[in-house]
Amino acid sequence: MSAVSELDFVRMKNRVKLRKSTLSNPESKLLFVIRIHGSKDMHPRTRKTLHLLRLRQIFDGVFLKANQATLNMLLRVEPFVTYGYPNLKNVKELVYKKGTGKVDKQRVPLTDNNLIEQALGSHGVICLEDIVHEIATVGPHFKETTSFLYPFKLKKPEDGVLHKKKRPYKDGGDTGNREDKINDLISMMN
Structure with a gap:
């Protein structure tokens, strides 16, 4: 196992410890999760968590129930996914077009x-x-x-939307919780 994947494992554990309490009350019961980064230098536990979430390929998306177990899993794989609260319009479009x-x-x-x-x-x-x-x-x-x-196969959005940075969305990156702004991303990738 490479040093980079070990570093990924240490960062994963630290993310879970530091931010466990902030995700205890989600705004919505429904989450839409999109995998946006590949598996280069990924720790095996992170890969296993992505497989449990059914996110095996880049630009796969799934609907998940927002409970504490799901939120903890998302914290573990946060540098590889983005998620948020989809609206009814996007749920309907995804099921009808890509279902x-x-x-x-x-x-x-x-x-x-x-x-x-x-x-x-x-x-x-x-x-x-x-x-x-x-x-x-x-x-x-x-x-x-x-x-x-099946997980929804989404298109790659236009250039410039995803910055290829594994920083959290709130800090100017792509990963992590986008809350209601996930709807804009779903519309671009649909």
Whole structure:
């Protein structure tokens, strides 16, 4: 293991210790997380956390429930992701434009409501609008709905939007919590 990945591990532990209390009350129950940096010189624990979040490639995005466990995981991988609170418009656009589901371990575009009813009908989710509602409201079957959806493949935004800096967003970088400003980034990458 290289010295850089060991340094990444030490920084990860320090981030979790220093900022644990600041994320205890999120503004929204719903988070949208986008991976924006690659895995060069990444500690194996950081890579494992990204895999648990289903963020295996650059510009993959997933919806997550904002609870303490999720927020702690995001602190660990903060130099590699950006996240925030999406609005209903962006949730709807992502599901309708980029949404793909798992059917027999295959990636299938969400064009037919019969596919959705077969996969999620037992949970009361039978159409695209039900998926959007379940995600936007963080309903009782949020976990089943989001695990049915593949991570969203987003486009690279225009030049100059992402600065390739692993500094926090509040300090002029790209990573970390963007709060409501994630909606602008989603619109550019959609």
